[in-house]
Amino acid sequence: MIVPFRDRPIRDKVALLIVVAAIVGMGLTGGAVLAYDLITFRPRIVRDLGSQAEIIELNTIPALLFNDPDAAAENLGTLRSRPEVAAGYIFLPADSLFAAYDRDATTAPRRDPGRLIPGNRFGPARLVVTRTLSSEGRVLGYLTLEYDLPSLWTRLPQYGFMAAAVLLALFTASVLLSGTLTRAVSTPLRRLADAARQITATRDFRVRVPKQADDEIGELTKAFNEMLGTIETTQGALHRSEERLRLALEAAAMRTTEVPSVDALLEDVHQSDRDRVRRMIAQSLDAGQRFDVEFRAAMEGNAEKWLALRGHAARGEDGRPTELLGVLQDVTERHRLEVHLIQSQKMEAIGNLAGGIAHDFNNLLTAIIGYVRFVDRALPAGSPIRDDVAEIDSAARRAALLTSQLLSYARRQMVLPTPVDVNVAVTGLQPMLRRLLSEDIEIETALDPDVWLTRIDRGQFEQLIVNMAVNARDAMPHGGTLRLETGNTVLGEDDARRNPEMLAGEYAVLSIGDTGVGMTPEVVARVFEPFFTTKPIGQGTGLGLAMCYGIVKQADGHLTVSSERGRGSVFRVILPRLVDAEVRPPAPEGEGEVPPGDETVLFAEDDPAVREMSLRTLRGAGYEVIESDGGESAIAAARAHHAPIHLLVTDVVMPGMSGRELVEVLCRENPDLKVVFISGYTEDVIVRRGVTDERMPFLAKPFTPAQLAHMVRTALDGAVRPV
Numbered sequence: 001m002i003v004p005f006r007d008r009p010i011r012d013k014v015a016l017l018i019v020v021a022a023i024v025g026m027g028l029t030g031g032a033v034l035a036y037d038l039i040t041f042r043p044r045i046v047r048d049l050g051s052q053a054e055i056i057e058l059n060t061i062p063a064l065l066f067n068d069p070d071a072a073a074e075n076l077g078t079l080r081s082r083p084e085v086a087a088g089y090i091f092l093p094a095d096s097l098f099a100a101y102d103r104d105a106t107t108a109p110r111r112d113p114g115r116l117i118p119g120n121r122f123g124p125a126r127l128v129v130t131r132t133l134s135s136e137g138r139v140l141g142y143l144t145l146e147y148d149l150p151s152l153w154t155r156l157p158q159y160g161f162m163a164a165a166v167l168l169a170l171f172t173a174s175v176l177l178s179g180t181l182t183r184a185v186s187t188p189l190r191r192l193a194d195a196a197r198q199i200t201a202t203r204d205f206r207v208r209v210p211k212q213a214d215d216e217i218g219e220l221t222k223a224f225n226e227m228l229g230t231i232e233t234t235q236g237a238l239h240r241s242e243e244r245l246r247l248a249l250e251a252a253a254m255r256t257t258e259v260p261s262v263d264a265l266l267e268d269v270h271q272s273d274r275d276r277v278r279r280m281i282a283q284s285l286d287a288g289q290r291f292d293v294e295f296r297a298a299m300e301g302n303a304e305k306w307l308a309l310r311g312h313a314a315r316g317e318d319g320r321p322t323e324l325l326g327v328l329q330d331v332t333e334r335h336r337l338e339v340h341l342i343q344s345q346k347m348e349a350i351g352n353l354a355g356g357i358a359h360d361f362n363n364l365l366t367a368i369i370g371y372v373r374f375v376d377r378a379l380p381a382g383s384p385i386r387d388d389v390a391e392i393d394s395a396a397r398r399a400a401l402l403t404s405q406l407l408s409y410a411r412r413q414m415v416l417p418t419p420v421d422v423n424v425a426v427t428g429l430q431p432m433l434r435r436l437l438s439e440d441i442e443i444e445t446a447l448d449p450d451v452w453l454t455r456i457d458r459g460q461f462e463q464l465i466v467n468m469a470v471n472a473r474d475a476m477p478h479g480g481t482l483r484l485e486t487g488n489t490v491l492g493e494d495d496a497r498r499n500p501e502m503l504a505g506e507y508a509v510l511s512i513g514d515t516g517v518g519m520t521p522e523v524v525a526r527v528f529e530p531f532f533t534t535k536p537i538g539q540g541t542g543l544g545l546a547m548c549y550g551i552v553k554q555a556d557g558h559l560t561v562s563s564e565r566g567r568g569s570v571f572r573v574i575l576p577r578l579v580d581a582e583v584r585p586p587a588p589e590g591e592g593e594v595p596p597g598d599e600t601v602l603f604a605e606d607d608p609a610v611r612e613m614s615l616r617t618l619r620g621a622g623y624e625v626i627e628s629d630g631g632e633s634a635i636a637a638a639r640a641h642h643a644p645i646h647l648l649v650t651d652v653v654m655p656g657m658s659g660r661e662l663v664e665v666l667c668r669e670n671p672d673l674k675v676v677f678i679s680g681y682t683e684d685v686i687v688r689r690g691v692t693d694e695r696m697p698f699l700a701k702p703f704t705p706a707q708l709a710h711m712v713r714t715a716l717d718g719a720v721r722p723v
Contacts, residue, residue: 014181018174022167029166045127046120049147052082053131057143060090061133064098064140072099079103079145086126087146091116093139116142125149188217192224205232257309259324265309270296285313285321294331306335361403362680365702367609368396370617373705400702417455417555419578422486422510423447429462433469433482440479441472451486452508454575456555464551467544468512468571475516475569485511489574502558506577513570519563527561548573594709596622599646599716603627604634604662605678606654610701614649617705618712631657635665645673647716652679676715678703 008016056075063072076088079101088101095116121128127147133140188209195209205228211221248254259265262281266274273295284291290312297305311326372393379386426447433443465484472482487509496504519527528549548571552559556576563569594617601623605611611627618625626641628634631654638645648666650659663675680701697715699708 009186014178015174018170018177022170022174025166025170042122042127045147045149046129049085049127049129049145050120052079052085053129053143053145056088056145057131057133060099060143061135061140064090064133065135069099073101075099076101084148084150085145086148087144089144090133091142091144093141098141116144118142122149184213184215185217188212188221192221195224199228205235254327254329257311257324257326257328260322262324265324268298270298272296281324291324291326304332305330306332357403360680362400362701363607363610365396365400365403366680367607367613369393369400369702370610370613370705372396374613374616396702417457419453420456420458420461421453422451422508422575423449425458425461426465426484426486426510429465432466436466436470437473437482438479441476442481444481444483446483446485448487450488452488452506452577453579454508454555454557455578456557456575457551460551460554464548464573465510465512467548471544472512472514472516472569475514475518477517480515480568483511483513485513487511488577491574499558501553502574503556503576507557507574508577510573510575511570512573513568515568518565518567518569519561520565524561524563528559594621594706595713597713597716598622598624600624600626600641600643601647601649601712602634602638602641602645602666604629604631604648604650604654604659606630606651610651613705614708617708621709621712623712630654631659631662631665634662638666638669645670647674647676647712649676649678649712652677674715674718676711678708 056078059075060072063069063075072090076090076099079085079088080103083103086103090098090100092098116130118130118132121130125148127149129145129147131143133143191209195207199205199207207228208225209221211218211225262278265281266278269277277293277295280293281291290310292308292310294306294308297307299305308329308331309326310329311324313321314323314325316322372389376386376389376393379389426445430443430445437443469482476482489507489509491499491502491504491507493504496502528545530546549559552573552575558574560572560574561569562572601618603611603614603618603625605614606629608629611629615625615627626637626645628637631650634648634650635657645666648663650662652659654662659677659679667673667675674697676697676699678699678701697711697718699711703711
C-alpha cells in the first residue's frame with residue numbers, strides 16, 4: 001500500500017525530497033549544459049581557430065615574401081597536432097594554390113566560390129575561416145582553415161565530469177543533510193514520541209526527554225518536559241487527595257456507589273427492609289432532596305450486615321432519575337454498639353432500680369432473718385411453730401437471693417474477688433451438679449491442667465456454674481450430655497474491636513455445653529435480658545442468665561453463647577488471667593453455733609432494727625458492745641470509753657460521717673483497732689475506693705446472727721489492719 005507523503009516519517013520525506021531535488025538538479029544541469037554549449041560553442045570555436053590562424057599567418061607571410069611554398073607548407077603542417085582541423089590552404093591573390101595541408105590527404109582543395117573572401121563561414125558540419133595575408137598594405141594571399149564541427153552528442157561526453165561532480169555534490173549534500181536532519185529533527189521528535197507512548201502505557205509522568213539544542217525542537221522539548229512536570233505535580237496532588245479520600249472512606253467503612261435504579265438497589269437489601277427503603281428513597285426523589293437510608297443487606301445464613309446509603313439521583317434532560325449516586329457505609333459495628341448501649345442502659349436502669357431499694361430492703365431482710373433465728377432458737381424442740389418460722393426464713397432468703405440476682409445483673413452487688421482455679425471450682429461442684437441433674441443427663445469434663453488462674457468472687461462463680469447447669473438440665477427434658485470444658489485463649493486487637501467491652505489479653509475460659517433443644521437466633525439475641533424467659537409461667541424468673549451475665553461482667557470478663565435449634569447450646573465464660581497469685585481455700589459459711597468472745601466491740605449502724613439485732617447477737621455471745629447510730633456518736637462513745645476497744649463494726653454508708661471516715665479517725669487514735677465493714681448498699685464508697693478485697697473483713701447484708709458472730713470472731717483472731 002502506498003503511504004501518502006504527509007504520513008511518511010520525516011527521514012523518508014527528507015530522502016524523497018533529496019531524490020526529487022537531485023532529479024531536478026540533473027535536469028537543470030543538463031539544460032544549462034545544453035544551453036551553454038549552444039550559446040558558447042561557435043564563438044569558442046571561432047576564437048580558437050582564429051588564434052590558430054593568427055599564428056600560421058605570422059609564420060606564413062615571410063614565406064610569401066620570399067615565394068617559398070615549402071616553408072609555407074611546413075608551417076601548415078603544424079596543424080597535424082589539431083585533429084579537429086581538416087585542412088589549411090594558402091592562396092595567392094590570383095586564386096592559385098601556394099601551399100596546402102589536408103588531414104585526409106586529398107589532392108586538391110574543394111572549390112568554394114567564397115573561399116577568398118575574408119571571414120567565418122559555418123557549414124552543416126564545418127567551419128571555414130579565411131584571413132587576408134598582407135604586408136605593408138599589400139595583399140600577399142589568403143589563408144583558409146577548415147574546421148570539423150563535432151555533433152552535439154559527440155560534444156556532450158566532455159561534460160561528463162561536470163555532471164559526475166554535480167551528482168557527487170548532490171549525493172554528499174543529501175547524506176549530510178539526512179544525517180543532520182536525523183540528529184537535529186528526527187531523533188528528538190522520535191524521543192518525544194517514545195516518551196509520549198511510554199507515558200500513555202505506564203501513566204508515569206516522571207519521564208523526561210533530554211534537550212539537545214536551543215532551536216525550535218529544543219524549545220518544544222523544554223515545553224514538553226515542563227508540561228510533564230505540571231502534570232506530575234497535578235497528578236501527585238490528585239493522587240494524594242484520592243489517597244486521603246480513600247483512607248477516609250476506608251476508615252469510615254465507606255465506598256462510592258453507582259446504582260442504575262432503585263430496583264437494582266433493592267436486590268441487595270434484606271427482604272424485610274425493601275418496602276421501607278423503596279418508600280424512603282421515593283419520598284426523597286419526589287421532594288428533590290438527597291436520600292439517607294439505612295438497611296440490612298441481603299446475606300446468606302444468619303449473618304447480619306447493616307449499610308447506610310447517602311446520595312442523590314442523577315437526572316436526564318427530561319428531569320427523570322437515571323441513576324443513584326452516593327456513598328455506601330458499613331454501619332454494622334455502629335448498630336452492634338447501639339445494641340450494646342441499649343443493653344448497658346437496661347443494666348443501668350435495673351441497677352438504679354436495684355440500688356434504690358437494695359440498701360433499705362437488705363436492712364429489713366437482715367432484721368427479719370436475725371429475729372427469725374432468735375425465734376427459732378427460743379422455740380422448744382418439736383414445736384409446730386418451727387415450720388412457720390422456717391417458711392418465713394425461706395421466704396426471706398429467697399427475697400435476699402432475688403435482690404442479689406438483680407444486683408449481680410446490674411453489676412452493683414458487693415463482691416469479694418479472690419484468685420480462683422477454674423478446674424478446682426468445677427471439680428468441687430460436680431457432686432452438687434450430680435444431685436441437681438436428672439439421672440438421664442451425663443456429665444463430661446475436659447479440664448486443661450494448665451488453665452490459668454482468674455480473679456472473681458468465688459461464691460458468685462460457683463453460683464454461675466450451678467445456674468447454667470440448671471438451665472442446661474431444663475433444655476434436655478429427655479436427657480443428654482452436659483459438658484464442662486476449661487482452657488486458655490488469647491484475644492488480639494481484632495477480637496477487641498469486634499467486642500468493645502473486651503480488652504486484648506490472656507483469658508481463662510470455661511465452656512458449658514449441652515445437647516438440648518437449642519435456641520433460635522431471636523432467643524439468642526435476648527437470652528441475657530433480665531426477666532426474659534422461655535419457660536412456662538411460674539417455672540422461671542428470667543434472672544438466671546442475666547445474673548450470670550452480670551457476674552462475668554463484674555469480673556471484667558465476657559459471656560458468649562452459640563446455639564442452633566435442635567443442636568444444643570454452648571456458653572463460654574471468658575475471664576481475665578491472673579498472674580502470680582495464690583489460691584486460698586474458701587472461707588467457712590459462718591452458720592451453726594455462735595462462737596463466744598469477751599472482747600469490747602464498738603458497733604456503728606444507723607438502722608435501729610439491724611443495730612438491735614446485732615447488739616443482741618454479740619452480747620449474747622459474751623462480747624461487751626458499745627452501740628452507736630452514726631459516725632460522730634461512735635467517735636464520742638469511743639473517747640468516753642476508757643478501756644481498750646478491740647473491734648469496730650461499722651456500716652459503710654451512714655448519715656453524716658461515712659464508715660470509712662469513721663475508721664480513719666479511730667485508727668489514728670487506736671492503731672491496734674480492728675475493723676469489720678457491713679453494708680447492704682450497692683456502689684459503696686468502700687468499693688469505689690478499692691478498700692474491700694479478700695484481706696479486709698466485710699459482711700454484706702442481709703446476714704444471719706451466726707454469720708455476724710463468725711465474722712467478728714474471725715476479725716478479732718486475724719492480723720489484718722485497715723489501710
